[in-house]
Amino acid sequence: MTPGIVSLIRDRHSSLKYGAECRRVLSDIDRDFIRLANEPQFARWRNQVERAGGCENPIYLAGRVTHYDSEGFSVAHYETSLEPGGRIAVRCGNRRRSQCEPCSRIHSGDSYQIVRAGMVGGKGTPESVGSHPQVFLTLTAPSFGAVHRAGSTPCRVRASDIKCQHGRPLTCPVRHAEDDRRVGSALCEECYDYSGHVLWHAHAGELWNRTVRNIRRFLADAIGVNRSRLNDHVQLVFAKVAEYQRRGAVHFHAIMRLDGPDGAASLPPDWATPDLLESAVRAAGASTSVPLNHTLAVGPRVLTWGRQIDVRALDGAAEGSMSAETVAAYLAKYVSKSVGDAGGVDSRIRSYEEIRCASASTHIRALMGACWRLGALAEFSSLRLRAWAHTLGYRGHVLTKSPAYSTTFGRLRAIRVEYVKARASENKTVLGSLMVSAWRYVGRGYTPAEGEIARGIREDLEENRRIKRWGLE
Numbered sequence: 001m002t003p004g005i006v007s008l009i010r011d012r013h014s015s016l017k018y019g020a021e022c023r024r025v026l027s028d029i030d031r032d033f034i035r036l037a038n039e040p041q042f043a044r045w046r047n048q049v050e051r052a053g054g055c056e057n058p059i060y061l062a063g064r065v066t067h068y069d070s071e072g073f074s075v076a077h078y079e080t081s082l083e084p085g086g087r088i089a090v091r092c093g094n095r096r097r098s099q100c101e102p103c104s105r106i107h108s109g110d111s112y113q114i115v116r117a118g119m120v121g122g123k124g125t126p127e128s129v130g131s132h133p134q135v136f137l138t139l140t141a142p143s144f145g146a147v148h149r150a151g152s153t154p155c156r157v158r159a160s161d162i163k164c165q166h167g168r169p170l171t172c173p174v175r176h177a178e179d180d181r182r183v184g185s186a187l188c189e190e191c192y193d194y195s196g197h198v199l200w201h202a203h204a205g206e207l208w209n210r211t212v213r214n215i216r217r218f219l220a221d222a223i224g225v226n227r228s229r230l231n232d233h234v235q236l237v238f239a240k241v242a243e244y245q246r247r248g249a250v251h252f253h254a255i256m257r258l259d260g261p262d263g264a265a266s267l268p269p270d271w272a273t274p275d276l277l278e279s280a281v282r283a284a285g286a287s288t289s290v291p292l293n294h295t296l297a298v299g300p301r302v303l304t305w306g307r308q309i310d311v312r313a314l315d316g317a318a319e320g321s322m323s324a325e326t327v328a329a330y331l332a333k334y335v336s337k338s339v340g341d342a343g344g345v346d347s348r349i350r351s352y353e354e355i356r357c358a359s360a361s362t363h364i365r366a367l368m369g370a371c372w373r374l375g376a377l378a379e380f381s382s383l384r385l386r387a388w389a390h391t392l393g394y395r396g397h398v399l400t401k402s403p404a405y406s407t408t409f410g411r412l413r414a415i416r417v418e419y420v421k422a423r424a425s426e427n428k429t430v431l432g433s434l435m436v437s438a439w440r441y442v443g444r445g446y447t448p449a450e451g452e453i454a455r456g457i458r459e460d461l462e463e464n465r466r467i468k469r470w471g472l473e
Contacts, residue, residue, distance in 0.1 A: 032449035041084040046453070048089040053102040054458030058089040058446075063439035070434075087442050095398065096346055097336040102458060104336035110412045111335040111399055115239050116328035118255060118406035119314070123415075125406045126265050133258040133274040134314040136327055137281055139211070140306035141200055141249035145192030147363075150176045150183045150246070166190045184246030184342065185363035192363075194370040195298045197249065198393035202383040203303050204242075204250055205396045207290050211305075212238065214284035215256070222280065223271060234268050235259045237402035242394070243334040244342040248367050250394050251306075253331055255314075255405075256281060263404050274313035285309040295379045335399055339391050344368070349389040367392045 026034075036042060052058050064079035080088050094100040095107040113123055119134060121127030149155050155172035162170045168188040176183050186192035200207075216236055220227040240254040258277055260266025285305050292301040314322065340346040343361045355368045368389045375385030388395050446454055 029448040029452070032447050033452075036447075036449045036453070039084065045084040045089075045450075046457070048084070049450075049454050049457050050461070052089050052091050053106075054454050054461055055089070055091045055102050056100040056454070056458075057092045057094070057444055059092055059441065060085070060087040060089055060443045061439045062087045062442045063437065065435060065437035068434040068436070072434075092444070095336055096338045096340065098338060098340040098346060102461075108332045108336045110409055111241075112328045112332035113412060114399070114401065114406050114409070115241075115255060115331050116324050118237070118239055118257065118401070119324035119327065123407040124411065128267065129257065129259070129264050130324075132264075132268055133272055133277045135256050135274060135278050135281055136253070136312045136314055136322065137256065137285070138251060138253050138308070138310040139208075139285055140251040140308045141197075141204075141245075142304060142306040144194070144197045144200075144247075144249070146170055146187045147184055147192075147247045148172060148174075148176055148180075148182045148187065150178045150180060156187070164188045164191050181343070181361055184248065185361055186366075189362070189366060192366075194366050195374060196301065198367060198370045198374065198385060199292065199298065199301060199380075199383075200303050201250060201391075201393035202380075202385060202388075202395065203290050203292070204252075204394060207288065207303055207305070208240065208252065208396075210290060211284050211288045212236070214288050215280050218280035218283050219276070222276060232261055234272050235261065235263060235404065237264075237405040239331070239401040239405050240399070241331045241334050242396060242398050243337065244339050244344075246342055248339070248342050248344065248364055248392050250396075253334065255327065255331075257405070259404070264406075274315060278311050278313050281311050282309060285311070293379075295377075297374065297377055297379070331399075338398075339364075339394075344392065345390050347390060348387065355389070364392070 039045065049055070049058070062080045064077070066074055066078075067076040069075050080086055091103050091106075092100050093107075094103050097104040117123040117125045118129065120130040146156065152175060155174050155176055156170065157173060158171050164170055164187075166188055168191075170187055172187065174182075216230055217227050219234065219236070220230040223233065225233060235258070236256065237259060238254050238256045240252050242250050242252055244250055256277060258268045258272045260268045286309065288305065290303040292298075292303065294300045312322070314324075314327070338344075338346055342364070344364045345358050345360060349355055349358075349368060349372070352369070352372050355365055355372060358365055358368065360368070371385040371389035371393050374380050375383070375387075375389070383393070384395070385393055445451075
């Protein structure tokens, strides 16, 4: 047991010496600490939490597993009946840092490996992809109304005191700090297009798909081949990450790569250059749109990308070009973020009352309210806006990629399983060729005292990682 945890329990447990009179005024968490410190299997419970990496919301399973050799004889057996509470703790696996920092670190690490492998190879991807044409692009949402901005300069300054049609000033002389809750909120809530914002979110996936198709169309037109025959010459693959801005709007960062006709293992033709790919991406980003049918609720709409379209050719050998490690780390950090980092909530909304009481800014609550209002209309029923009100209408995954881009989360998890098996073999732990198991869910989370000790374990593990990094520098 680490010194910090020992001291924590000793301090809590020392209150026993004051007798029954003191125990009657102990808080619930103090009583829980006393109970936990006196548990005969406390050390085993602590070991479970350490193996789960100090997960903030572990899942508890009860069951058994038996290993058999090739002849059908049992060579190893394990069951949770002898564990504390007859259960075992496993990681929750949540990618959101706001929900579980240890599990989100693993998900971000896997995302880093996926993105990097698609840029320079590795994890089953040929290293030759490092010489293929690649670009790094950022596509943003359009403006739905003026919002407050953070920075060292005044938020919004104009030559004259301009007001909107509702009589509110469209200027703001304040220098907002990054943690200012007003950052991202509308200068005039009546002017802001909340309906257009959530409808853009609901169709962002379709807008991206059309953009990718248009990139392929521009490439085919550039070399004078039929669009349906483009894959006979070159293949376009990508990895894309979604990020919420402070105004609650999603924008996309992506890596795009050109491969040869046989995929990542084949070189693209000489005419497939980073400059050609960059021009095709810019042209597609500027021209792609998704028109919506006219409705009485919102009128006619044509959804497009914002004016800020950033495209950079990636060439590891060129001076000033971003390295694969830099780009992969940049994208991976957004995988652990969510709408909660933009001031929203990370759980589904079940009623309008939850929106009114949500611990979110007025701007975010207005966006969730727009989802709830439009979700009740028959013409938008297919968008399931009420089910996705907590994500402000956005229904996509945080990380998506082409199947041929690089490895997958599943393959990376399989590599870790094989690593554990190899370690077990080194420790002479017998594992058979056939495994039969039966598990059931029995709970999740911690009691107050367990949560405090788990927090201490997380801090100890993080300190160990820092020390290890220092030793490698």
